[in-house]
Amino acid sequence: MKGSVIFSILLGLILFSSPVIQEPCSNVSMLYGTAYAEQDWKTEFDDICGRTQDAMAYSPEELRKLVERCDKIKPLIEKLGETERKVYLRRLEMCRELFVFTLESKEKK
Amino acid sequence: MNRLLFGVILVIVSAAMVSAQGGVKKKRPLPDEFGRVIINNNSEKAGLAPVVFNHWLHRSKFTCRLCHVDVGFAMKAGTTGIKAADNARGFYCGSCHNGKKSADNVQMFEACSKTAVPADKTRCMRCHSLGKNVTPKYDFAEFTAGLPKGRFGNGIDWEKAEETGVIKPVDYLEGVSIKRKAITAQKDFALSPKLEGMPEIIFSHKKHTLWNGCELCHPEIFVGVKKGTTKYSMVEIFDGKYCGVCHVSVAFPLTDCQRCHTKQVQ
Numbered sequence: 071m072k073g074s075v076i077f078s079i080l081l082g083l084i085l086f087s088s089p090v091i092q093e094p095c096s097n098v099s100m101l102y103g104t105a106y107a108e109q110d111w112k113t114e115f116d117d118i119c120g121r122t123q124d125a126m127a128y129s130p131e132e133l134r135k136l137v138e139r140c141d142k143i144k145p146l147i148e149k150l151g152e153t154e155r156k157v158y159l160r161r162l163e164m165c166r167e168l169f170v171f172t173l174e175s176k177e178k179k
Numbered sequence: 180m181n182r183l184l185f186g187v188i189l190v191i192v193s194a195a196m197v198s199a200q201g202g203v204k205k206k207r208p209l210p211d212e213f214g215r216v217i218i219n220n221n222s223e224k225a226g227l228a229p230v231v232f233n234h235w236l237h238r239s240k241f242t243c244r245l246c247h248v249d250v251g252f253a254m255k256a257g258t259t260g261i262k263a264a265d266n267a268r269g270f271y272c273g274s275c276h277n278g279k280k281s282a283d284n285v286q287m288f289e290a291c292s293k294t295a296v297p298a299d300k301t302r303c304m305r306c307h308s309l310g311k312n313v314t315p316k317y318d319f320a321e322f323t324a325g326l327p328k329g330r331f332g333n334g335i336d337w338e339k340a341e342e343t344g345v346i347k348p349v350d351y352l353e354g355v356s357i358k359r360k361a362i363t364a365q366k367d368f369a370l371s372p373k374l375e376g377m378p379e380i381i382f383s384h385k386k387h388t389l390w391n392g393c394e395l396c397h398p399e400i401f402v403g404v405k406k407g408t409t410k411y412s413m414v415e416i417f418d419g420k421y422c423g424v425c426h427v428s429v430a431f432p433l434t435d436c437q438r439c440h441t442k443q444v445q
Contacts, residue, residue, distance in 0.1 A: 115357075116358075120358060123359060123392070153265045153268050153270050156265070157271075160251050161249075161251055165394055167399070170398070172397075175403060
């Protein structure tokens with residue numbers, strides 16, 4: 071009995087978090103990001119900075135969110151070892167500043 | 180600007196450039212030296228020869244974006260601050276040169292390591308080579324013999340080499356690059372291919388993005404809206420700013436006026 075309750079709770083959780091029943095619009099995950107553990111800054115970094123080429127396709131609101139997400143992982147990168155910190159802070163900076171640049175360009179229009 | 184007037188200015192500027200170059204006796208680099216970077220923040224201090232990095236070999240195999248965005252090399256010689264330890268940890272040169280990864284089915288020899296076994300010395304000297312009598316694996320003349328010729332710089336038309344598929348620069352490095360969607364889906368939203376205010380200049384946003392990636396140019400090189408500056412002068416470009424960041428030392432050089440100013444300079 072107890073086992074099946076736990077089982078259904080688990081099943082529910084799995085289904086809930088599965089992509090199948092998530093909103094098809096990718097903007098949802100784009101805007102809020104996915105929850106990530108501290109050591110997972112890399113997944114978050116890849117997701118944000120893999121979008122630079124499409125910068126022009128985002129709305130100002132979306133761009134602002136991307137900039138915010140950059141700012142959120144910065145403290146995590148600052149905690150890394152010397153080399154990784156140096157390399158990834160530069161990469162993050164380049165990516166963040168591009169979003170800021172595109173945002174400013176859009177807002178001017 | 181009136182076309183005739185522009186032509187006259189071109190001639191005057193060219194003359195000024197030529198005489199300025201004569202003044203400082205700055206000799207034009209030989210084709211194999213064009214795009215060569217000497218890195219020596221710590222090598223000599225550590226008792227090793229300075230490092231010699233050649234763009235011609237590397238750019239035939241990889242895009243600018245791969246190294247300058249993904250690997251994170253700076254766009255000015257000596258400013259990245261590469262340390263032997265960084266390389267040994269698998270960053271910078273070591274993101275490729277780790278003795279494991281391969282490109283074109285050739286394993287990329289390992290970069291710096293602590294071990295000073297005599298056998299390693301030849302390996303160290305492949306990079307720490309300035310002033311040493313090192314025979315490179317790739318001979319410039321031999322390597323470039325099959326590539327389309329250009330007038331200046333490396334003497335190679337790199338754009339054509341890529342277009343015709345003679346070289347196929349790789350844009351992705353496992354463990355370093357981020358998987359991106361192909362950019363082809365995006366239209367060349369550019370400004371019209373010609374720059375505003377100066378109708379004779381060719382500049383393709385789309386092509387440059389394929390080579391360089393947006394974040395290499397914005398906002399570090401082209402601040403654009405931020406300062407409301409969209410005007411830059413040829414003098415500043417010659418000084419290594421704007422287009423000159425790349426077109427002085429690595430991409431086809433500024434002496435090739437017509438490649439940017441479509442109208443024939445007399």
